Amino acid sequence: MAITEYFIRFLQRRDTLAPRDLDRLRAVRTQHVSFGPGDVIVPTDRSAKRSCMMLKGLSARSHTLVGRPKERVITALHVPGDFVDLHGFVLAGLEHSVIATGHVEVEFIDHSELTEITENFPHLTRLLWMATLIDAAVHRQWLVAAASLRSSAHLAHLLCEIYTRLNAVGAASDYKFALSLLQRELADILGYSPIHVNRAVRDLRDRGLIRWSGADITILDWQGLSTLARFDPSYLDMERQSR
Amino acid sequence: MAITEYFIRFLQRRDTLAPRDLDRLRAVRTQHVSFGPGDVIVPTDRSAKRSCMMLKGLSARSHTLVGRPKERVITALHVPGDFVDLHGFVLAGLEHSVIATGHVEVEFIDHSELTEITENFPHLTRLLWMATLIDAAVHRQWLVAAASLRSSAHLAHLLCEIYTRLNAVGAASDYKFALSLLQRELADILGYSPIHVNRAVRDLRDRGLIRWSGADITILDWQGLSTLARFDPSYLDMERQSR
DNA sequence: CGGCAAATTGACACATCTCAAAGCCTGTGG
DNA sequence: CCACAGGCTTTGAGATGTGTCAATTTGCCG
Numbered sequence: 191m192a193i194t195e196y197f198i199r200f201l202q203r204r205d206t207l208a209p210r211d212l213d214r215l216r217a218v219r220t221q222h223v224s225f226g227p228g229d230v231i232v233p234t235d236r237s238a239k240r241s242c243m244m245l246k247g248l249s250a251r252s253h254t255l256v257g258r259p260k261e262r263v264i265t266a267l268h269v270p271g272d273f274v275d276l277h278g279f280v281l282a283g284l285e286h287s288v289i290a291t292g293h294v295e296v297e298f299i300d301h302s303e304l305t306e307i308t309e310n311f312p313h314l315t316r317l318l319w320m321a322t323l324i325d326a327a328v329h330r331q332w333l334v335a336a337a338s339l340r341s342s343a344h345l346a347h348l349l350c351e352i353y354t355r356l357n358a359v360g361a362a363s364d365y366k367f368a369l370s371l372l373q374r375e376l377a378d379i380l381g382y383s384p385i386h387v388n389r390a391v392r393d394l395r396d397r398g399l400i401r402w403s404g405a406d407i408t409i410l411d412w413q414g415l416s417t418l419a420r421f422d423p424s425y426l427d428m429e430r431q432s433r
Numbered sequence: 434m435a436i437t438e439y440f441i442r443f444l445q446r447r448d449t450l451a452p453r454d455l456d457r458l459r460a461v462r463t464q465h466v467s468f469g470p471g472d473v474i475v476p477t478d479r480s481a482k483r484s485c486m487m488l489k490g491l492s493a494r495s496h497t498l499v500g501r502p503k504e505r506v507i508t509a510l511h512v513p514g515d516f517v518d519l520h521g522f523v524l525a526g527l528e529h530s531v532i533a534t535g536h537v538e539v540e541f542i543d544h545s546e547l548t549e550i551t552e553n554f555p556h557l558t559r560l561l562w563m564a565t566l567i568d569a570a571v572h573r574q575w576l577v578a579a580a581s582l583r584s585s586a587h588l589a590h591l592l593c594e595i596y597t598r599l600n601a602v603g604a605a606s607d608y609k610f611a612l613s614l615l616q617r618e619l620a621d622i623l624g625y626s627p628i629h630v631n632r633a634v635r636d637l638r639d640r641g642l643i644r645w646s647g648a649d650i651t652i653l654d655w656q657g658l659s660t661l662a663r664f665d666p667s668y669l670d671m672e673r674q675s676r
Numbered sequence: 677c678g679g680c681a682a683a684t685t686g687a688c689a690c691a692t693c694t695c696a697a698a699g700c701c702t703g704t705g706g
Numbered sequence: 707c708c709a710c711a712g713g714c715t716t717t718g719a720g721a722t723g724t725g726t727c728a729a730t731t732t733g734c735c736g
Contacts, residue, residue, distance in 0.1 A: 255577070320523045334496045334506045336579045372715095373715070392716080628683095632724090
């Protein structure tokens with residue numbers, strides 16, 4: 191199988207891909223694999239030999255604390271087109287695992303391919319680097335949100351971000367999207383108890399900002415939701431630029 | 434001026450630098466600049482032409498929220514040897530500013546030098562990439578700490594991390610270090626009010642874990658402090674490895 | 677000595693957590 | 707087709723954590 195077009199779209203939105211780079215990307219060979227809810231896509235491993243890219247569904251980076259194996263913190267979510275554990279290629283390994291929330295399809299890419307790209311395709315290398323740096327910018331925004339927003343606004347921020355990211359790769363439109371996350375998992379993301387997440391969901395519903403039934407979410411009032419969340423998408427770095 | 438030896442030590446601790454790479458690094462030309470408390474080292478700028486490396490002191494990445502210019506959130510701290518805004522080289526710009534806390538000395542490096550390195554020194558490029566990914570790993574750990582630790586433990590985690598990072602580059606030892614941060618700034622880091630930070634400081638003091646007078650901190654009981662914080666330094670990726 | 681900014685303390689309000697129970701949905705087996 | 711079981715969602719009530727406001731103390735610098 192060849193590399194996902196979602197990822198190529200992700201890059202092309204942000205810079206111009208030279209034909210040579212594009213050809214190299216399309217020549218990357220991948221292994222397609224499916225996962226079900228809760229499955230471990232990438233285990234914590236100090237010696238991974240491949241990285242994975244999202245094709246379908248939603249995955250999460252899950253951390254456990256020393257001495258408290260039952261508590262879990264989710265530090266990132268990944269949508270189609272995201273190169274989920276590209277950082278595992280450069281770091282000595284992951285300090286977290288990657289899990290599927292809902293049905294997920296991914297493509298695995300051997301690190302040998304990435305090494306070859308970094309040896310011979312400097313511009314493409316910078317774009318891969320950029321992809322990991324956008325992840326880092328998202329981490330920072332989550333830190334900002336955690337430090338400055340109360341529960342409803344914090345949840346609202348997450349919803350704005352996910353919709354924007356899904357929309358950017360063409361995986362959502364019309365302010366509707368599917369979010370295969372349990373309230374328990376939302377709690378692990380936002381750092382609240384599941385009960386409190388529930389109250390935040392109800393609050394957004396009561397304010398008429400969203401409709402939420404099962405996994406299907408509709409944003410009824412984007413203006414209201416993004417204002418409440420003080421959402422400013424510039425951290426997603428979606429401008430085209432020479433890098 | 435030449436590039437700081439701190440940074441070379443940072444890299445050499447994590448991988449072996451080929452003589453050719455080491456020579457290239459030493460040939461990087463820099464501009465040395467000093468800053469005082471509160472000074473802006475790097476403004477929010479969509480078109481920065483250089484990045485900065487810490488030589489002395491402590492700097493912070495500072496975010497402001499849309500519509501609330503007085504509220505500030507700090508999402509990262511940088512110690513000597515850190516390549517603070519290396520990510521500004523690959524991203525379209527910074528979504529935050531970098532400020533000095535206390536007296537700071539930095540070296541600025543032109544992006545043209547970095548471009549040249551990424552075109553001709555693939556292994557060195559991967560190491561620069563790695564440096565930005567370690568920053569991202571620190572972001573994730575801050576997210577974990579924010580979601581799972583209460584005030585004293587959260588503060589304890591920050592102290593453990595700073596000491597470990599200072600110690601790793603030889604800028605602190607014997608469990609003593611200088612922290613040029615106001616309680617107000619600690620509050621912006623941890624996401625608490627200054628008053629609550631004060632309570633956390635007192636708590637750690639009362640438990641006999643630290644001594645803290647002015648900017649000088651002594652960790653009296655490393656074991657106790659790191660256990661309270663559930664601190665596990667593996668996210669700092671300090672193992673030597675071929676990358 | 678005086679003046680400021682930071683650190684500290686106390687009292688009270690608000691946000692969030694925990695525990696417990698009830699309601700809802702969905703898949704399964706009879 | 708129905709009854710049931712189990713997991714998720716929703717709700718309530720009381721405990722704990724954290725924020726705000728106001729005042730006092732401390733430490734530094736002119």
